[in-house]
Amino acid sequence: MTLVLVAAVALINEQREVLLAERPEGKSMAGLWEFPGGKVEPDESPEDCLVRECGEELGIRIDPADLRPLTFASHAYDDFHLLMPVFACRRWAGTPAGLEEQRIAFVAADDLASFPMPPADAPMLGAIRAEMAR
Ligand SMILES: Nc1nc2c([nH]c(=O)n2[C@H]2C[C@H](O)[C@@H](COP(=O)(O)OP(=O)(O)OP(=O)(O)O)O2)c(=O)[nH]1
Numbered sequence: 503m504t505l506v507l508v509a510a511v512a513l514i515n516e517q518r519e520v521l522l523a524e525r526p527e528g529k530s531m532a533g534l535w536e537f538p539g540g541k542v543e544p545d546e547s548p549e550d551c552l553v554r555e556c557g558e559e560l561g562i563r564i565d566p567a568d569l570r571p572l573t574f575a576s577h578a579y580d581d582f583h584l585l586m587p588v589f590a591c592r593r594w595a596g597t598p599a600g601l602e603e604q605r606i607a608f609v610a611a612d613d614l615a616s617f618p619m620p621p622a623d624a625p626m627l628g629a630i631r632a633e634m635a636r
């Protein structure tokens with residue numbers, strides 16, 4: 503089974519809400535809500551990948567020094583095995599926008615359950631909620 507390395511970030515605002523982005527039409531798992539991120543390219547660190555993806559997908563600038571390891575997903579999909587480190591980040595420059603036509607939302611811990619997410623994400627939600635409450 504091919505191992506696919508994806509980096510993702512929990513962007514947490516001052517209201518203790520976390521940013522979710524809807525996977526666009528045409529991508530796998532379209533319509534499910536995810537933590538921003540993407541596949542780590544061969545020449546990148548996970549942190550570099552998130553700086554790039556947050557720029558491309560959301561139009562915000564993040565500093566790798568503000569990324570703190572939070573949790574990870576390890577999940578067997580039908581055609582690959584996902585390994586996804588997830589970082590917490592509470593500081594960024596700019597206002598997040600869905601630059602790839604995706605819907606985005608800042609979501610309170612109590613409302614996370616009402617956003618359908620990829621199956622890999624479910625086991626991480628306890629750690630994410632705990633981080634949001636800090
Ligand atoms: N970003 C992100 N991806 C997730 C999450 N949960 C989850 O199963 N995934 C899976 C979905 C995809 O199979 C993979 C991410 O791949 P992607 O297609 O979004 O990668 P990318 O942003 O680099 O996009 P692309 O250039 O390959 O189109 O990880 C999550 O919370 N965030």
Ligand SMILES: [Mg+2]
Pocket residue numbers: 538539540541
């Ligand atoms: Mg992506």
